[in-house]
Amino acid sequence: MANGVWHTGYGIEINLSLPGLGHPRRPDLLREITASVADRDPQLLECLAHHDGRECLSEAGGKSPWMFIRRGRVGDRRPLVASHLPITRKATPAESAQHKATKERIVETASRYGLEAEAEVPLANRRSVSDALLAGPGGIRIGWEIQYHHFSPSSVHRRSVNAMQHDITPLWVAKDRTASLIDRAPWARVDDMPWKDIAGGKEMVSRGGYRHLQVWKCVRSSVRHCPDTEGADHCGAIHAEWFLPALCLPEKAAVRLEDLGLQSATGDSAPIYVPHRGGGRAGRHM
CATH class of the missing domain: 3.40.1350.10 (Trna Endonuclease; Chain: A, domain 1)
Known part of the structure; x- marks a missing residue:
């Protein structure tokens, strides 16, 4: 049992002992966190120790890091308490x-x-x-x-x-x-x-996550269409896009797990994050 949890949706810490759960400007918070787990995201509420990267005894005892809220009993009082959900999915x-x-x-x-x-x-x-x-x-x-x-x-x-x-x-x-x-x-x-x-060494190819940067001038003789105009128009600008090996022109060889291990450790391949053009936090890791 605990008197605090981390709300993964709002990114806030909830204190079950405080008025308004510590967030008086969220009047619906109590209703949200006490809803049945079947009616909400099971990973909505997270153990504070797990969120902070600390060891949690309940997890070590076979429970999951995800929580549910219930009413306890202390004398005549019925305080809110947080408990760990059981683990429902283990590695086979x-x-x-x-x-x-x-x-x-x-x-x-x-x-x-x-x-x-x-x-x-x-x-x-x-x-x-x-x-x-x-x-x-x-x-x-x-x-x-x-x-x-x-x-x-x-x-x-x-x-x-x-x-x-x-x-x-x-x-x-x-x-x-x-x-x-x-x-x-x-x-x-x-x-x-x-x-x-x-x-036994059977080939393990990276099916996703690895891309090559290709740069081309957008002219009529280019083998690629312009990504910024409709149809087959060409704008004359320089474009750069990330492509899976099979979609590169010319096609690149598939990247095996061993290749990725060696190239990443030597710096020949590097991790990058590319935000989506529309802005916001979403993007692609590769």
């Missing part, structure tokens, strides 16, 4: 085996090419552990985060920020097109394959 044995095989493959490949590589490396503040940490020349450090089962967007953000605060560039790996980590941090998506294929 197959996912755990895939995770282990991928981690070992990344470390073994990097070591074979002379890079410093180590598995299960805790950060200095002990708030998280990199599945694989690769160190290249010039002080570049890449912290691989392999997530083959569900991981919340807030957890992706928290762990990525924590890594960057320790001069580690996070690189997330998913196998699902709908994974919540996509475009929330530097990422790559690979095929869903048995762990034996991963351990």
Whole structure:
């Protein structure tokens, strides 16, 4: 039980002991947070310890970091209390085996090419552990985060920020097109394959997350259409766009997981964030 939670939708801390929950200008807040979990986002309310990157005993005991609000009982009083939701989704044995095989493959490949590589490396503040940490020349450090089962967007953000605060560039790996980590941090998506294929060296191609910058002059002889005008018009300007390898002109070779590991650690490939043209906070990580 706790008397405080983090509201992931509003980005505010809620104190259940204060009048108006500490936010008197939000009169509907109590109704929102006491709604049935079935009628709201299960990840609306987050454990404060989890949000701050600290260890939570309830999580260590098998509960999730997500909370629900109920009425407790203290004598004649019925105070609001926050409790952890049970874990409803754990990595399956197959996912755990895939995770282990991928981690070992990344470390073994990097070591074979002379890079410093180590598995299960805790950060200095002990708030998280990199599945694989690769160190290249010039002080570049890449912290691989392999997530083959569900991981919340807030957890992706928290762990990525924590890594960057320790001069580690996070690189997330998913196998699902709908994974919540996509475009929330530097990422790559690979095929869903048995762990034996991963351990056996079967080719693992990055299906998303890796792009090439192509620059061209928008003239009639250009093989690309103008992105700023309708139809086949040409504006005469210089354009630059990011393309998946298969959509480059000429087509680029597919990027394998080993390529990504080596190139990211040596600086030949770098993480960038490209905001959408319409503005706002949304954009693409690649």
